[in-house]
Amino acid sequence: MSTHVEPADDGPEPGLGAIMSERRQLINLAYRLLGSLAEAEDVVQETYARWYAMTPEQQGAISSPGGWLTKVAGRICLDLLASARVRRERYVGEWIPEPLPDRTEWISGRPAGAAADPADRVTLDESVSMAFLVVLESMTPAERVAFVLHDVFRYSFAEVAEIVGRSPAACRQLASSARRRVRTSQAPATPTARRAALIRDFRHAWEAKDIDALIGILDPDATATGDGGGLVEAQLRPIEGGEQIARYMIDLAHRATDLVVLERTVNGQPGLVAQQGGAVVAVFAFDIVGDRIKRVWGVRNPEKLRPWTRS
Numbered sequence: 001m002s003t004h005v006e007p008a009d010d011g012p013e014p015g016l017g018a019i020m021s022e023r024r025q026l027i028n029l030a031y032r033l034l035g036s037l038a039e040a041e042d043v044v045q046e047t048y049a050r051w052y053a054m055t056p057e058q059q060g061a062i063s064s065p066g067g068w069l070t071k072v073a074g075r076i077c078l079d080l081l082a083s084a085r086v087r088r089e090r091y092v093g094e095w096i097p098e099p100l101p102d103r104t105e106w107i108s109g110r111p112a113g114a115a116a117d118p119a120d121r122v123t124l125d126e127s128v129s130m131a132f133l134v135v136l137e138s139m140t141p142a143e144r145v146a147f148v149l150h151d152v153f154r155y156s157f158a159e160v161a162e163i164v165g166r167s168p169a170a171c172r173q174l175a176s177s178a179r180r181r182v183r184t185s186q187a188p189a190t191p192t193a194r195r196a197a198l199i200r201d202f203r204h205a206w207e208a209k210d211i212d213a214l215i216g217i218l219d220p221d222a223t224a225t226g227d228g229g230g231l232v233e234a235q236l237r238p239i240e241g242g243e244q245i246a247r248y249m250i251d252l253a254h255r256a257t258d259l260v261v262l263e264r265t266v267n268g269q270p271g272l273v274a275q276q277g278g279a280v281v282a283v284f285a286f287d288i289v290g291d292r293i294k295r296v297w298g299v300r301n302p303e304k305l306r307p308w309t310r311s
Contacts, residue, residue: 019051022066026073031122032148033077034084035097035133037307043080047073067159074145074163081141092230094238096297097133098304099283102265127152128267130285130297135185139178146171147178187289195288196263196270202286202293203261203272209253211246218242219292229301232281245296273308280308 026047030040047069051059062068088095100122126132127148136144142164149155149163150171157168157175164171190198198217205213224245228234239245253259256276264273266285274282283305287295299305 019048019065019069022069023048025066026069028123029070029148029153030073030077031100032127032133032136032152033074033144034080035137036304037098037100037122038303039080043073043076046076070155071159071163074149078141078145078164081144085141092228093234093236094225094227095137095229096225096227096299096304097130097137099130099266099271099285099297099299099308100128101308102268125268129269130267131185131287131295132182133267134297135182138181140174142166143174143178143181146174147182150175151179187287187294190288190290192270194291195286198288198291198293199270199272199286200263203263206249206253207261209250211250214246214249215243217293218245219289219294222292222294222296224248224296224298226298227301227304229303231302232300234298234300242292280305283308 023044026044027040030043031037034040034043050072051065051069059065122128136148139147145164146157146160149160150157157171160171160175161168164174166174202214202217204210205217220242221240222242222245224235224239226234235248239248256274258276259281260275262273262275264271264283266272266283269285271286272284273280274284281300283299285297285299286293
C-alpha cells in the first residue's frame with residue numbers, strides 16, 4: 001500500500017517553488033499520521049517556519065531539502081501523537097478521524113477565486129479510508145510513524161530511524177507490529193460499486209424509516225460510533241448490534257424531520273452526508289464486510305466538518 005504522491009526533485013540550492021512543492025507530500029504525511037486536517041496544516045506551517053528560520057548558508061548545506069522537511073514534519077507529528085493520547089483521554093465521547101470530501105466536492109464548495117485548500121491535495125487512496133485511519137489510531141505513536149513512513153510512503157528504515165529516533169532494526173519491528181494490526185482488522189475488499197449500492201440502500205431505508213430493511217443491511221454484530229466532541233449531541237459510547245443501530249437511526253429520522261441525506265465520497269469511499277437547512281451537520285463513513293455494513297462512523301463535531309462547509 002503506497003500513496004501516489006511523489007516528493008519533488010531537490011537541487012543543491014532549491015528556490016521557493018521547489019521548497020513549496022513539498023507541501024502536498026507533507027500534508028499527505030501529516031494527515032495520515034494525525035487523522036486531522038487542521039493539525040496537519042499546523043504541522044506543515046511549523047515545518048516551513050523552521051526551514052525559513054535558518055540562514056541561507058544553513059539551508060544550502062542541506063543536501064536534500066525535501067528529506068529534511070519530511071524528517072522535521074515526522075518528528076513534529078511524533079510529538080503531537082504522544083500528546084494527543086493525553087488530550088483524547090479528556091475528549092468528550094468517542095474521537096473519530098476528521099473526514100475528508102472528494103476533491104471535486106471541496107473545490108466546488110469554494111467561492112470563485114479562492115485559493116486551493118490542502119484538503120484537495122490529500123491523495124484519497126486506501127490509506128485514508130476511515131477504517132484504515134481508525135486502525136492507525138490503535139497503534140503507538142512510534143508504530144504509526146514507522147508504518148506510515150515505510151509502508152505507505154516507502155521511506156527506507158534507515159530514513160525512518162532518523163525520524164523516530166530508534167535503530168533501523170527497531171523501526172522494522174515497529175512497522176511489522178503495525179502491519180499485523182492492519183492485517184488482523186482488514187476484511188476482503190468489497191468492490192466499489194457494491195459498496196455504493198449498499199450505502200444507497202442504507203440511505204433509502206433510513207429515509208423510509210424502514211427498520212427491517214436497515215436491519216437486513218447491517219451486520220448483526222455491527223458497531224456505530226459517533227463523534228460530537230462535546231459540542232453537539234452524539235452518543236458517548238459506540239452502539240453495538242445491527243438491530244440497536246437500526247432503531248437508533250430510525251429514532252434520528254423521526255426527530256430530525258428536515259434532515260436531507262446525500263450520497264457522497266468520504267475519504268475516498270462511498271459515504272453519506274446529512275444536511276439541515278443546507279448546512280452539513282454530519283458525515284457518515286462505513287466499513288463493509290461481505291454484503292453487510294459492519295461499522296458506521298458518524299462525525300458531528302462541527303470543528304471536523306469545516307472541509308464540508310460550503311461558502
